[in-house]
Each structure stands twice: as C-alpha cells, then as structure tokens.
Amino acid sequence: MSEIVYLNGSLIPRSQAQISALDYGFLYGYGLFETMRAYEGQVFRLDNHLRRLADSAEVLGLPIGTLDLKKAIMDTIQANQLSDARIRVAISLGEGETVPDPSTCKKPTVLILAGDYQPYPEEVYQKGFRVVVSSIHRNSGSPLSRLKSANYLDSLLARKEARTAGANEAICLNEKGFLAEASMSNIFLVTNGILRTPGQESGILPGITRETILELAPPLGINSLEDNIRLDELSQAQEAFLTNSLIEVMPLIEMDGKPVGSGTPGPLTQKLLTAYRELVRTGE
C-alpha cells in the first residue's frame, strides 16, 4: 500500500503531496513541527503535543487556531492502517510573495506524515547510547531554541557529527558552555541521587517526554531539578539518559569514548523507563 499523507485537508498518496515553491516554510524555514508516537493506534500525550504546537504557533504568528489537527492525525493513522507509528505534523506559514513579507501569507500549509515505527530492540536499551559532544552550540539567545521550528538544520548537522564518529547521538552545549540538549533528544543525569536536566533558559526544546519524566519522578521518590549543568558534571554523573517521544527513555552510557557513570544503564534510568512504559500502557 502506498503511503498516505495529509496535506491541507486532503488524504493523498505521498507521491502527489506538492506544495508551492513559494511556501515560506521552504523559502525561510517559517514553520513548526511535532514528532509523536502512537501505540496501538493511539498517540501518546497528543493533547500535550497539540498544546505545545499551538503555543509555539502563537509565538510565530502562525494562524492554526481553527484546524482540527486531532482528527487529521487520527485520519492519517487510520488511512495508513497503522498501529505503532511515528507521526510528524509540519505547519508552515504557507505561500507568500517573493519579497520576504510574512503578512503576504494567507493560509498555513499543514502536512501530516505517519509511518510504521519499529522501536529499538531491548538489547539497545540494555546496552545504552554512546554520544559525542557536538561542535555546534545551541543559541539560548533566540526564541527558536525553545520551539520545534523548521529551522532544524543545526540538529541534522549535529547528528551527522554523531554518525561520523560512530555514536548514536550528539550533545550540544549552549553559548555559555552549559549542557543544552542532544540533537534530537533531551538530556537527564543523576548527581548525588538527584535527577537533573537543563532548564528552559539553557536553550532547549522542552520535550513532551522530558515533561512526562519530570512528572513521573516525584511519585517514584526521585527528586528532580532543572538546572545549569556543566559538561564535566555529565561525565561524572552516576547515570544519564536521553528522552524523546520515539526512544522514550534511552540510557546514555558513554560520552566521547569515556563511560558515563558505570558505563551501563543506571537504576533510576531503568525505573523511569519502566514507569514511562507503564504510563503508555495504561494511557495518559
């Protein structure tokens, strides 16, 4: 079956999904996206993703208020007969005039892609991810650092550095030298039994999975802290992990070739992964 995508109200084969070459998403990266995961056809924390998208759209002046994205997402999942899926919603300002002027864009472009998601096998979770420190810095001095915008090239370039080094992910510092996030995931670490993650002022995209982990920690008796974190605090951490909607909670066991913590997945990481999956199983 050929893949079906949602584009501006229609469900169409992917090969027919065309947009104007004068879309401001294409010309200027004037757009936003969300990546979500569906389990047995249900998107986990869909409302949270849509709320973040709406908040970000307001920051950028993207008029998406009247769109029924929830229905569009469910329709796309069903059209592709998906159960475990990865979903990407991309919204841009739409087509405008050739002279850069966002006020000439009359209607946003809405694209929804949904495909089968094959999770990493359990062995990968038992082994954990190896990371490198990227040469690319996050810019906490731009509002875009806090939005999942179509200005995503820094992340792709950082991930390329990881691939080139034979690692799974690349960690980016902010311009002050503090930890920000990995190319496609948020970072957590444990110091003296406390769960720590870079705060919003660190130049991060505050992920929905990150938010979920910060909710799950207290009931499990884990104290957590959003913080300015130095790179050496990560190398000396008791344990560490990465989060996003797709990888959930992935142990981080090595940085630039040196073990983080014991060099194996830590006990709080395991506990939070188990709790996260339990939450997924029982619904939100």
Next chain:
Amino acid sequence: MSEIVYLNGSLIPRSQAQISALDYGFLYGYGLFETMRAYEGQVFRLDNHLRRLADSAEVLGLPIGTLDLKKAIMDTIQANQLSDARIRVAISLGEGETVPDPSTCKKPTVLILAGDYQPYPEEVYQKGFRVVVSSIHRNSGSPLSRLKSANYLDSLLARKEARTAGANEAICLNEKGFLAEASMSNIFLVTNGILRTPGQESGILPGITRETILELAPPLGINSLEDNIRLDELSQAQEAFLTNSLIEVMPLIEMDGKPVGSGTPGPLTQKLLTAYRELVRTGE
C-alpha cells in the same frame, strides 16, 4: 505578464511552481539561498555570489556542482524581461524519506525567483536608516551563522521587531554581546577615521556587498578593520552604514531613538556609496 520562475530546469509560471511536501528544505530548512541585484539585466558580482553558494553547498553536502546556475539566472531574468531586478536563488537538498535522513535525498531542488526591483529613492539615502537593537542573538557557535541558509526565521523575527518599533532594520548582537549584523544587512561603522565591521568569527553572513566595500576602501585612502565591536562603539561612532546587494550602502543614522554620529549620513559613507555605484556602472 505573469511572473516566470525557474524550477529544476524549467521556466514556468509562478502559480505552477510546485515542490514535494517532503522536500528537506521544507521539512528541516535544509537549503541555501542567495539574493542578488541586476542592473540593466546584468547581475552585479554574479560570480562572487555563485562562488559563495558553491562553498556553502560544500559545507552542507548539497550536490550542486554540475548545475549551470549562471545560465539559469540569466534565462529567468530574460523570461521576465527584467532590467533592474532582485534575484533569489534557493537550493535545497530535495525530496527525501519521512524519517530524517539527508542521505535519502537524491536530487537538489533549485528555484530562481526574479522580480522588478524598485530601489529606495534618493531621499531615503539622504535621510538614512533608523535601527533598533534586536532581542534575538546571533549564534557564532553554529556553522549556519556563516551561511545564507534556509534557516532564516531568526532574521524575519528580528525584522519584525524593527517594523513593530517603526524602524528600518534590527541589529543583532552575538552571544558574547558583540555586534554581529542587521537582520538582512551587514554593519559598518567609523571610529577615529577607521572603517570597522564585525569579523567572520562574530557570527555573520559575510555578504558580497560587505566584501566589495572592504575592497573599495583602501584605494579611497580609507583604512579598514574586521573587528569585535561593542554596541556602545556603534552608538559613539562617527558614522555608520548598512550593506546588502539591494540597498547597496545605506546610512545608519539612529539607533534605539538616539542619533549615531551626527544623526546624518557621514562623509565616508557617501564616498563609499558613490564608489560602489561607480563600480556597478562600470561593471565588476
């Protein structure tokens, strides 16, 4: 006559210019552009623009080596019967798989837009531009700060700040607090008779017009320096100006409501504008 655009080898009406919604330019801002100005049908410093584009394409791994962009640009200008024109070349990595993987993009997307350019009237040059200092910082810690990439949203947001404040342009500092550039132009200023502009390490797009000004200065007996420049050095400058291919050399006479220099276009600015226009008139 309806506007003709060049898209992937064809000259077509703008309304028919469609690209795949899975273009990595649209999904991730994986692309580059150049803005140029043509005078009487001839693009000023076309070779310099194309060289920069080729250099940037190499950084991003965009395979544009075999494209005859020069011919494509001239064809687009002629198809639209233009004399004084603004030209924008946009090149993206092209269509790829839904799971982010640049290696799945097989062919770049090449778009050329050309439209009539109405220069600012002389009164504007005699009066000069007023600027505000943007809340958005440039990130010298990313390679993108030195490329004209499709990750251009920071610039549009900075320009919006200028518009909201009733100013012509917005000036961005880098993360260290030094001057970087304006939202769509480079900055020059004069201190103790020396022409100064932020250096490449300041997180700037080193513009072709900027490069031309740095070439023109010495024969005119003007010493120049690429430098780390503090904001207060701009407010205390003897004179200042902004450059890009379209505005050429535009006096900067006011910042955040306070005069820069005498609050009128300065003598070196006038001299360089005259020399630039003379160069344009005589060709490269």
